[in-house]
Amino acid sequence: MSHLNRSHPARSRASAAVAAVAGLALALTGCSSATPGTTSTSGGGRSSGAASDDSAVLGAPNKASGTPVTFGVLNLESGPVTFPEVFLAEQAAADYINDYRGGIGGHPIKLVKCATDGTPATSARCANQVLDSKPLAILGAADTGSPGAVAVYERQGLAYLGGIAFTPVEQNYKDAAIFSSISTGDNAAASVYLTKDLGVKSAAVVYTSDTQGTASGLGVIVPTLQRAGVTKITKIPIPPTASDVSSAVATVTSAQPDLVYVAAPAACPNVLSSLKQLGYTGKLAGVDTCTSPKAVQGANGGAEGLYFASPVLDPGDSGDEAALYRAALKKYAPADIALDSLATIGFQSMMNISNVLGKEDPAKLTTASILAAFRDGSDKPNFMGHPYTCDGKQILGASAVCNANEQIRQLKGGKIVVAKEWTTAGSYYVPAAG
The missing domain is CATH 3.40.50.2300 (Response regulator)
Structure with a gap:
């Protein structure tokens, strides 16, 4: 995460x-x-x-x-x-x-x-x-x-x-x-769950374009999704201080993915709100901070259904x-x-x-x-x-x-529910070379 x-x-x-x-x-x-x-x-x-x-x-x-x-x-x-x-x-x-x-x-x-x-x-x-x-x-x-x-x-x-x-x-x-x-096991396990359990075949990954965000987005989420079977991935970086996410969300919607994975915690409410306003109806995933009370409120209903993983x-x-x-x-x-x-x-x-x-x-x-x-x-x-x-x-x-075990959860009806008990990414996660 x-x-x-x-x-x-x-x-x-x-x-x-x-x-x-x-x-x-x-x-x-x-x-x-x-x-x-x-x-x-x-x-x-x-x-x-x-x-x-x-x-x-x-x-x-x-x-x-x-x-x-x-x-x-x-x-x-x-x-x-x-x-x-x-x-x-x-x-x-x-x-x-x-x-x-x-x-x-x-x-x-x-x-x-x-x-x-x-x-x-x-x-x-x-x-x-x-x-x-x-x-x-x-x-x-x-x-x-x-x-x-x-x-x-x-x-x-x-x-x-x-x-x-x-x-x-x-x-x-x-x-x-x-x-x-954190940052590795959770994102990797969620990526495998979304692909193997929910059948995702295409995804858009929105991530923060700093060192840590890039490591999570491009080093963990994208390659793990690919190894688990996602055939099309659109990668969308967002600057750490970005307040306007319209361009990023436009790129997401034009790609028409099965899944949007938001690995940009600060931008999460705005991204989710914009996706809802534009009528996106596919699956959502993110980090647990996307489901905090203030983030959910800021998403204006756009966080409903979001999946995330946590090791605790x-x-x-x-x-x-x-x-x-x-x-x-x-x-x-x-x-x-x-x-x-x-x-x-x-x-x-x-x-x-x-x-x-x-x-x-x-x-x-x-x-x-x-x-x-x-x-x-x-x-x-x-x-x-x-x-x-x-x-x-x-x-x-x-x-x-x-x-490496993570619990997969979902924001459902305004509450956090357990979607899958302890699971790992297994062999689908491979660390980046070097």
Whole structure:
């Protein structure tokens, strides 16, 4: 999913979802994922709810104490594109773990963050800065400048755990374990679903014409659609700052495709609205930010029927893990946190670390023992996601990514429904050469 160059208000479906934290079945005992065709709802605004419900979900307090266990975090929070929700969700998870799960080996988790601006030089500086805190490991977040930072981690021999791996550098870092795939796994899985399950034969791919958008549009979506059987593809780049999409939409409609795949998050509402006005009736696909409340409103009915993929469950899912996610964010995160897939992955990353390392003595942990713990066995529990296996074989050309599974969803009748449970692109995705 290309999450770059999105407009800030359209980043998330769940500025709407934390609101139902107590109202969306917080005491349910069933297991997490919805089944195909069922609704995964997101509420609107926060609700204080019943304290007893939240207490039941959060569990019995087990507060950590003593010397903190430090993790370094680099997150993109400066410049035209920012992802503050990722670190906010990670901090909320750490606070929950410290209060209710005893931290790591009884010691509280401390996150030392450096805010980046998307450039490798700043990320390298930030990486050196967090090293001053002597971190046990690096907690992955969202940083498009990470190639500059990973070189620093490699020199120090630090493990890199979780986060959003936007670039091939962290996707292939030898000391990394990454639990979900964004930009690659999601777009590739959606492309195969649209072709194999829905029978698409021709497509128009609208993508943002910057580095990340081009990598997603031309490096993942177009070739995967082609390998899966789409015989005609019209490629339509949109500048990151474009406000007028009329030319792009005219190109789409003149091509008369079976499918329009919108991989331009900031332009998504305008593109979808224009397509509806011009009478387009074919299939629609995009990224999850195209289905945020503000994006849907801006599309003026044009987002109805849109398909997208996500490596994590929707915040409104009816299962126990999503209920815990909502309750923890209600307690520890700002009320206006954007609950997109990236935020969920941030929370997931911290929870997975707790699940694997929570009982260990931090004084005895090393990079080798940390990585061995995540790489031991297969189908390990992945918070709000498909089980992961860190065998270097889950996505071709991304050896550090431990899970390529995505849930296919659709905006149907104004609600998000599950169209297909966990699926991958399989052999239809092949990374670009070089």
